[in-house]
Amino acid sequence: MNKRDNRRTLFKGGTILTMDRTVPNLATGDLLVEGDRIAAIGPNLAVGDAAVIDASGSIIMPGLIDAHHHMWLGVMRRLMPDVDDLFVYIDVVAEKLGAHYRPLDMYLSTKLTALACLDAGVTTVIDACHSSRSPEHTDAALDALEDSGIRALHMVGAAMDKKASTAHLPGDLKRLADNWNHSNGLVRVGLFGQLNLDWWRVARNLDMRILTEFLGDLAKVGPEFAEKGVLGPHNIFNHCTRIPQETWRLFADAGVNVTVNPRSDALFGFDDESFAYQQAIDHGLTPAIGIDLDTAFGSDIFGEMHALFSQQRSAMRYRRFRGEENVPSPITVERVLEAATINGARATGLEGAVGSLAPGKQADIIMVRTDGVAVVPVNNAVGTIVQGVERSDVDTVMVGGEIRKRGGKLVGADLVKLTADVTASRDYLMEKSGYRPDLFGASARTKSA
Template identity: 45%
Template sequence: MPFSIDNAVRPLEPLVAVDDRPLLLKGGTIISMDEQVGDLAEGDILIEGSRIAAIGASLRCDDAEIVDVSGMILIPGFVDCHRHAWEAPLRHLNPNSSNLLDYCCATHFTFGPHYRPIDIYAGTLLTAISGIDTGITTFIDNCHNARSDDHAAAGLAAWQHSGVRALFAPGPPLTGAWDEAGWPAHRLAELATRLGPETPERLVELGLMAQLLPDVWAQARAMGLPIVSEIPAPELADAIRKLAADGELGPDNIFNHITALPADVLALLCEAGVRTNVCPRSDAQYGIGDGGMRAFQAALDAGLEPGFSIDNETSYSGDMFGEMRTEFFLQRAMAQRDRFGGAKGVPPLTIRQVLKAATIDGARCAGLDDRCGSLVPGKQADLIMIRATDINLHPVSNAFGAVVQGADRGNIDSVLIGGRFCKRHGQIRGLDQGKLMSLVTATQTYLFAAHGYKPDLFCDTHDSLGREFPELTRFWN
């Protein structure tokens, strides 16, 4: 029987149609992330249905619901370009992890093979709802644990139930038994039947997660789907050069990490229009490539405009504020070191550049920049409202500085996605938090028992999870 979830178990109320009555947000500080719209110290945003209708000063609309947003900073919703949402029930399990093996031993090699469809649903929904809470309105979900049609359908259903915008990209698991029959074309075709009508208002789109496998890519391309690949090591450079020479790279490719790739390879990605993102905290914590020390700057130098991605929550938090600050200080530290050593170095990164990567460049990475990532009339109304009157932000001397360097999830008053309030006055709309916690706790309890893991709330390492390194040819080659 195809995967479905009983409405009695769902922690979120079913989505309702967007209100036909216009919504007029009055008197806020607006950071649009669009050069033509610009930024307004005090301005209004008129929303009609799911779209932004107008942005300006002293807007009027006689039949609109008026919302006073004075004392708030309005920005586009954040875009997380690379998240493994299924791993959310394993949050902070491995905070001291120092390499990719540690990460894999706490996820793929241990608990991953035990996941049931309901566990995929629970993890993905927790990620989505937490995204609303922290101002992430769009995700690219790299679901590399889609062991069956039902596992993949469960992930898709969670995004559809959440009201969050997403590019859902199922992929094969790294280890353990899975249903390989018809992968990927059959599974993708089955998921496509669940998407609903193709309209700008549709919140969830479909992609494929696959490594550097042109035969697999061809099946996604035949369906017009984007392809997401992990590029966490410079050892993949030769394979990328060959793909470029064979004409296999294109704007439908999304490459994660791109850590420590040589300049000529980054130039090939730029020439082919490959979309990219970097993972400031993941690369630094797990020592991927050079630890991500120069990934962002190297991408900029090559002419790329990478977005930011959080990757996972097994070691650190799932908010974009942490990602922006980490990248800002990583780049600043490297630039200042070069300057101190007498090298010319690169110009210091600006706060505006950091916010750009977390919004409009992330939307470009997802292929959704025609819908979101900036506040522009005609685009979908995906935005967040940050209370600038909170004690940690007041007084505001620089709006970009307040958002990137000062704010946190507690300052997010409201979140709109497609014109619909998903969070308002600090509360997530339609959420039964007790149900959500019960659903996720049941998944975590089951996974720990299935692997025979006894949790230790105060341990520094997880030697009990093992340090074996199974063959990864299915995923990495």
């Protein structure tokens, strides 16, 4: 063992929420980290020679998992907060701005998003990159993820604008797999392949996971997808809104992974009262949740948990009020937190390593303070996480045994320089594209008229 592997950190005296069926929760307990793994969980652990983190007044829990995020959109934060037309969105982010992205812009956007995720307690993210314009752009995004210290599955996908070339895909996947898909790295690579079976075959030969954004109004799976071995746990389908029951049965039989984006699915009007999350649950699947867009929201999974809880209850109650029988029960905070932790781990293929707290698992841990005036007293630990806290309550974030946030501050991040670089990147893209957003929006102009 090297010096790094010998490091020991003890989280002392916190409420421990394991999200693991084999490891009990503790009202007050300790958690020991050795190297990059959890070594022990229990009350009053007797440990010497360890750095001690005082966890009193805090909940210790697994890091949150953002199961779908277009991280390359970081410099476009809240650029289109009211957009409800998918093709207007694509025109702006892809045709107008994305077409001018340099590898530098890809690096800065991805790093900004990754650090913001860490700040909000997200330790693992599926980076859905539908802007892999060249091998150099992909390398820049991967370098940004590695530099940030987040755990990530970067999904390489064709850029959406008409000027982009896909000549390097899927051929570049082997180089990427050789460079990144090894057991000891935090960052891995998969394919954002939509429904291109030729690309899927290349990815499967490289043992890659495959991501498809799937809207029932815009895409259908043909009979070729029902052939044995085409679909399976290596597939991740996102959105899954308004798709027919026969497709749900196909997904369930194949055991695919499903992710939903509560806020953006509502923003664009993708979903209806059938509710994709509930459809997945009803078919025995385990849906995860993701943030999707910085163009309207930001890097905060707490907002997705709030939206999932409210939307499921609204949709199911609407179905009940209009007279349906056997309507699913209202969602619970436990199910919501599962979607943000263990279900996300399953989608990434890392359920044996992250998503819950247990000895032997990777030390992807967050410590959330619960002694603030808006949170105290804690009467239900899960309800507190799902409904009561926010990013400012996330005190400590650890990924693979490395502390990335401590005392409410990101560790090792030069935010002054990053802010200047990101602002310069945004200004460059606006200048090259000629696109000029309205700082105050149409509603503000109307009020002042």
